[in-house]
Structure formats: C-alpha cells, structure tokens
Amino acid sequence: MPNYNTHRTFNYAVFVAITVLLYILIGPALSAINLKYFLALVAGYYIGTDFITPDLDIKSRVIRRWGALRVIWLPYMWIFKHGQSSHNIVYGAVVRMLYLGIIVLGVYYLIFRSLPPDTIISPVYIIIFLAGIIIANALHVILDTLF
Numbered sequence: 072m073p074n075y076n077t078h079r080t081f082n083y084a085v086f087v088a089i090t091v092l093l094y095i096l097i098g099p100a101l102s103a104i105n106l107k108y109f110l111a112l113v114a115g116y117y118i119g120t121d122f123i124t125p126d127l128d129i130k131s132r133v134i135r136r137w138g139a140l141r142v143i144w145l146p147y148m149w150i151f152k153h154g155q156s157s158h159n160i161v162y163g164a165v166v167r168m169l170y171l172g173i174i175v176l177g178v179y180y181l182i183f184r185s186l187p188p189d190t191i192i193s194p195v196y197i198i199i200f201l202a203g204i205i206i207a208n209a210l211h212v213i214l215d216t217l218f
C-alpha cells in the first residue's frame with residue numbers, strides 16, 4: 072500500500088491537475104465561483120489529505136500528525152480493522168466525520184453547556200468543506216486499490 076507521502080503527493084497532484092484543467096477548459100466561468108466556496112473546498116481537501124484519512128485505522132504517520140490529540144482516534148482504531156470498512160469509498164469518510172463530529176460536539180457541549188448555534192458557520196461552507204474531505208479520502212482509497 073502507498074505510504075503517507077505518496078498519498079499526499081497523489082492527492083495534491085490530482086487537485087492541481089483538475090484545477091488547471093478546469094481553468095483551461097472553462098476559465099472565464101470559474102470567476103463566477105465564489106472564492107470562499109473554493110477555499111472551503113481546499114481546506115476540506117487539505118484536512119482530508121493530511122489529517123482525516125482512511126489510515127487512521129492503524130498506527131500510521133497520519134496518527135502521529137495529530138500529536139497529543141491522537142488519543143481520540145484510539146477507539147476508532149479498535150473498532151475498525153485496517154483496510155476494511157474505513158477504506159470503503161462510500162461510507163468510510165462519512166463514518167470518520169461522524170465519529171469526529173460527535174467528539175467535537177461533545178467537547179463543545181461540555182465547555183459551553185449547549186450546542187453551537189446554527190449561525191456560527193453557514194451550512195453551505197460546512198457541506199463544501201466535508202465534500203473536500205470526502206473527495207480526498209476517495210482518492211486515498213482509489214490509490215490503495217491501484218497499488
């Protein structure tokens with residue numbers, strides 16, 4: 072299976088290639104895209120490439136990148152065997168985001184004794200951000216499948 076840096080190189084190369092290709096094919100139409108939407112996608116893609124990857128199911132370099140926070144992924148590692156459902160291209164990323172989302176909301180609730188208001192971040196940005204993670208995770212699974 073490809074290592075962490077191979078996955079990163081592949082993901083960023085695909086992202087740059089698709090962005091350049093879209094710019095060449097429909098350059099003027101791209102200016103109609105909200106820059107904030109694009110940045111939300113880039114942020115999600117970066118997180119999905121460098122931090123929230125299918126390889127969180129094993130002691131790996133991506134786990135070490137979480138530093139002290141890596142303990143939150145221990146139960147995930149115990150639940151999901153390496154290379155199986157966590158590497159499912161359809162629901163692997165969704166399960167990871169639900170897992171992390173529950174932890175983040177739980178910590179938020181413990182601190183503020185309420186859930187975050189809807190107005191903190193527009194749902195559109197959250198959806199685009201999550202789409203970036205899903206796309207990056209899908210490319211990880213595709214590369215794992217190829218090699």
Ligand SMILES: [Zn+2]
Nearest residue numbers: 125126211215
């Ligand atoms: Zn993998």
